[in-house]
Amino acid sequence: MKYRLFLGLLLALAVPNSYSRTWTEASSGKKIEADFVSADASSVKIAVRGGASFTLELSRLSPEDQVFVQQQITPASRAVLSESKIKDRFEEVKKLTAEEIPVSGEEHPALTTVDAAVRQFMVEKGVPAVTFAISKNGKIVHDRAFGWADSAMKTPLQPGVKMRIASMTKPVVKAAIQTLIAEGKLKAEDLVFTVLDLDQYKEAKGCDPHWKNVTIQHLLDHKGGWDRDTSGDLTTRSTLMTDLFRLKPDELEPMHVVRYGLTLPLDFDPGAKEVYCNYGYILLVRVIEKLSGQKFVDYLQLTVCKTAKAPSFSLSSSDARERQAGEIWYCYHPEYPKEQVPLPFRTEARDGAGVLACTAADYCRFLGAYWISGLPRKPGARYSYTFNGSHPGVTAICAQRADGINYAAIANRREGGKTDWNSDLRKLIDAALNPVAAELE
CATH class of the missing domain: 3.40.710.10 (DD-peptidase/beta-lactamase superfamily)
Structure with missing residues (x-):
């Protein structure tokens, strides 16, 4: 589906040159042809056909890609980066x-x-x-x-x-959700997709069908279907989200994180296992705000x-x-x-x-x-x-x-x-x- 693509944005072929290569996403094995542009200690900038460029966290890439990126950083740059990592301000x-x-x-x-x-x-x-x-x-x-x-x-x-x-915010979120349940405004078995009316967003069109089976209790129990051990923590991919929504870093809001998550496949069936999940608690706060009518x-x-x-x-x-x-x-x-x-x-x-x-x-x-x-x-x-x-x-x-x-x-x-x-x-x-x-x- 169009939103389940490497980079969460598109698939495209790069204009070949000496820096063109096939990049591989470590968690999914998905590949994309793109040109190397620049890099620092934690990220790499690549360009695809048509001139569009994207910045990726190195942790998302295969070990081979990470080695390639390190080789492109000049010795002087590597020395500066190494020193900045080691030096302790305190x-x-x-x-x-x-x-x-x-x-x-x-x-x-x-x-x-x-x-x-x-x-x-x-x-x-x-x-x-x-x-x-x-x-x-x-x-x-x-x-x-x-x-x-x-x-x-x-x-x-x-x-x-x-x-x-x-x-330690999460236990407080849990207490707020339990309050909504005690007030009769919410049930543990309620479906998150329905409660939040997520089908109103274009990113939900053609999303993983398992999405619609995720309940409030699944989110509370870290059983929603997202596994950061295999796919990484999707809530930290700020560069991909700002690129997707054409935002500046300080314009990124929780609903952008929610909508970005809609473009991705779930890692397992909701309820099948427990894996610590930040994304689920961002969703729970949206539930709190929706049902309470308050921030x-x-x-x-x-x-x-x-x-x-x-x-x-x-x-x-x-x-x-x-x-x-x-x-x-x-x-x-x-x-x-x-x-x-x-x-x-x-x-x-x-x-x-x-x-x-x-x-x-x-x-x-x-x-x-x-x-x-x-x-x-x-x-x-x-x-x-x-x-x-x-x-x-x-x-x-x-x-x-x-x-x-x-x-x-x-x-x-x-x-x-x-x-x-x-x-x-x-x-x-x-x-x-x-x-x-x-x-x-």
Whole structure:
């Protein structure tokens, strides 16, 4: 079908020359003849017949294509790129002792070793700012801020600052969906294609027929049919989407992501298996807005945030110039070695996948009112759940423990595209918290 094409746009033959080659998409094996134009460390620009050019993320291409691209980059360029990857903008944090990391806020006397663990994490990783809160049986007992409120590392950070929570947005989306279900406005078995009237969009014409079998519950359970392990995360293909809709990077919106997804085949039958999926949660936010008649954050404030007594939740923006007052700065290195405005990674366009920001204390309040599944918590129920968040500029973790303790820790940096820091931070906090947990009252 015309929209299921390599590049998500068209198939065309290039004008042959010494740089013409057959390019192969790694996930699908689809091929296209096109001319090499230029490249950098993460993407390549190619041109097809007629002069149209497109920029592709290298990660989408076959290993052979990636090797070819690297060979086209000049030795001088490779040296610059290599240096920019290695250089750590916050090497000075690693030179500090844990005790030199500034810390402020409400402290529980039993948790000095937990604070020490957070500071040690910051020194080891070069993380300039962390907010951290712990609650016990619904009461905040520890609300701390570590590091600096500015990238110059001159002003100590204070509690109450909002930080982006990345994928920890998803439990909040779940709670909003469960609220709609409790209000009788939605059923778990409702079909997403029908609820959102997706057939109104031209991209839906001739789309994968399995699309029409995807339910709300499938999206909640990450069983919608999209497998980022085989096809990659379609929500990150910002260049393809801006090319498809002829947009500037900062014009990309969530509905463009939804419509781009309509052009692609599903990776498996809905409900057949569970694979973590950002795209499904962008769809769920569209459902929330459609059925509530309100913007996502407005509905949250009137429902989930009101119930949890957690008013700080708001939408974050990729660029600092557009952020609301009270939200922290983010270190985008090493994903973006050089400052880029606007950023190609549009947090706003991936709203349900990771757009929310809040204080660490308010996330603990949310955890006290709702399970990570999104269902309201009932008095006396004790289970253990954990969840992580990670994207450029964010490492975030949270926990609901069977002993009534909840915690949330949010850092303003991560290790490239990796998520190792999430588990590293959790291990340090748990190891320090477990011996003193019984002392928290």
